[in-house]
Amino acid sequence: MSQANSVPPAPAKEPQREPGLITVLRELPRNVWSSIFRNPLPSSDLERATTSFTNFFLHIHPVKVNRNTLRPLYTLGLGVISFALFLILAVTGILLMFYYVPSTTQAYDRMLDLRGTVAFGTFLRSMHRWSAHGMVAVVFLHMCRVFLTGSYKKPREFNWVIGVFLFLVTLFLSFTGYLLPWDQLAFWAITVGTAIAGYAPVIGQDVRFMLLGDTAVGQEALLRFYVLHVAVLPAILTLLMAIHFWRIRKDGGLSRPEEADAPPPGPAVELSVAPVAVALPSGSARLKLFGLQGFVRTPFQKAGNIPENTVYAWPNLLMAELFVFALTVAGVLLMSLMFAAPLEEPVNVMHPPNPAKAPWYFLGLQEMVSYSAFWGGVGIPTIFVLLLLAAPYLDRGTGGVGRWFARERILANTIFVTLVVLNVLLVIIGTFFRGPNWSFVSPW
Numbered sequence: 001m002s003q004a005n006s007v008p009p010a011p012a013k014e015p016q017r018e019p020g021l022i023t024v025l026r027e028l029p030r031n032v033w034s035s036i037f038r039n040p041l042p043s044s045d046l047e048r049a050t051t052s053f054t055n056f057f058l059h060i061h062p063v064k065v066n067r068n069t070l071r072p073l074y075t076l077g078l079g080v081i082s083f084a085l086f087l088i089l090a091v092t093g094i095l096l097m098f099y100y101v102p103s104t105t106q107a108y109d110r111m112l113d114l115r116g117t118v119a120f121g122t123f124l125r126s127m128h129r130w131s132a133h134g135m136v137a138v139v140f141l142h143m144c145r146v147f148l149t150g151s152y153k154k155p156r157e158f159n160w161v162i163g164v165f166l167f168l169v170t171l172f173l174s175f176t177g178y179l180l181p182w183d184q185l186a187f188w189a190i191t192v193g194t195a196i197a198g199y200a201p202v203i204g205q206d207v208r209f210m211l212l213g214d215t216a217v218g219q220e221a222l223l224r225f226y227v228l229h230v231a232v233l234p235a236i237l238t239l240l241m242a243i244h245f246w247r248i249r250k251d252g253g254l255s256r257p258e259e260a261d262a263p264p265p266g267p268a269v270e271l272s273v274a275p276v277a278v279a280l281p282s283g284s285a286r287l288k289l290f291g292l293q294g295f296v297r298t299p300f301q302k303a304g305n306i307p308e309n310t311v312y313a314w315p316n317l318l319m320a321e322l323f324v325f326a327l328t329v330a331g332v333l334l335m336s337l338m339f340a341a342p343l344e345e346p347v348n349v350m351h352p353p354n355p356a357k358a359p360w361y362f363l364g365l366q367e368m369v370s371y372s373a374f375w376g377g378v379g380i381p382t383i384f385v386l387l388l389l390a391a392p393y394l395d396r397g398t399g400g401v402g403r404w405f406a407r408e409r410i411l412a413n414t415i416f417v418t419l420v421v422l423n424v425l426l427v428i429i430g431t432f433f434r435g436p437n438w439s440f441v442s443p444w
């Protein structure tokens with residue numbers, strides 16, 4: 001074969017030149033930054049979507065969310081506030097662990113150290129304390145919002161059940177923390193609280209013994225409450241929250257009224273797509289539509305398909321969440337600046353306060369216990385929790401989902417609001433209207 005007919009050899013690849021030291025140093029910040037964040041700040045729809053996909057923290061969000069999700073008066077931001085409080089509790093709790101010792105001879109002294117010698121010690125304790133109380137209240141309010149907007153209904157039944165467990169674990173987490181300062185308030189509140197658990201028939205005393213590791217609140221109880229408070233319950237809560245958030249996405253985002261899926265007013269391109277017959281194995285033919293939406297840039301209405309009424313999660317949802325988060329942090333900071341967490345006298349097992357009261361969120365129970373130990377402490381609370389768990393499976397109507405106090409849901413909402421108001425009234429009575437020997441007193 002002649003030389004002229006042969007294919008010319010591919011030009012040899014130039015060896016890449018290694019950058020010099022100066023270039024390496026000059027490009028260092030940019031290279032480190034781009035190794036973490038693969039995309040620049042998004043400026044187009046495609047980049048907004050890619051940012052959501054490629055960021056660990058953002059990929060929990062869908063690329064787009066329905067506009068209704070961002071209506072502040074719909075969710076009231078209560079789920080995000082609950083999560084923000086949990087994060088504040090985790091950070092301040094870990095810092096407190098550097099000082100705290102779960103020992104009956106040292107715990108109270110460590111509290112005094114936090115007040116007297118540790119820089120910002122009281123502030124840190126106050127932040128932890130107020131966030132814990134706040135979380136109990138906000139998680140409860142979030143549960144009320146979910147119920148009153150009918151958001152526990154299909155397909156969100158199981159996420160509601162996860163939520164009920166989140167609420168119970170939150171209560172227990174706060175309760176176990178109550179004992180740790182080892183002052184009079186802590187000791188007697190837990191003594192009363194665990195006595196309520198003892199009223200359960202057959203297993204009550206065994207449950208109480210398992211919780212306390214003894215027949216009375218003492219060193220064993222302090223250690224058990226500490227381990228539950230700093231390790232076991234936060235781990236369970238974290239796992240449940242991960243499932244909770246994952247389920248929100250899998251259930252199609254937040255609940256919304258049917259009309260929220262209608263496209264916003266504006267230019268719409270109507271796509272008419274030729275139907276294509278698809279042969280199925282059984283021999284029957286079924287019509288299937290293939291959309292062309294991938295090629296169209298303007299807002300459009302897909303033929304007989306999901307209507308568009310969405311916005312990009314980045315930056316709309318993210319900014320809304322960050323705003324609520326910042327507001328929560330500011331609220332906790334302000335509260336902790338204004339009010340220091342209480343610290344009473346050290347434990348004196350011979351001198352119970354009169355009356356000895358459980359933590360405020362259990363005062364409704366304590367009030368009911370004053371009428372009947374079994375029904376107040378065990379029977380009614382168990383029925384209430386079982387009703388909560390069963391609610392989505394019993395109330396199966398589909399009307400009124402995604403709207404506050406929908407007319408179609410008047411019966412379910414009335415029952416729920418009645419129970420909530422009763423519970424709140426009992427807590428108020430137990431907190432302000434009960435004095436020595438649990439007799440009625442006037443707070444004024």
Ligand code: HEM
Nearest residue numbers: 075078079080082083143151159160163164166167254255
């Ligand atoms: C640690 C406690 C909790 C956290 C951090 C949390 C967080 C959230 C967040 C961020 C959302 C979406 C935004 C919002 O609705 O505000 C949400 C939705 C939801 N949560 Fe929770 N939640 C908690 C407890 C509960 C409880 C106690 C229940 C009910 C018993 C519950 C049931 C639901 C349901 C069903 C949804 C979907 C609501 C909808 O589609 O509209 N969650 N949660």
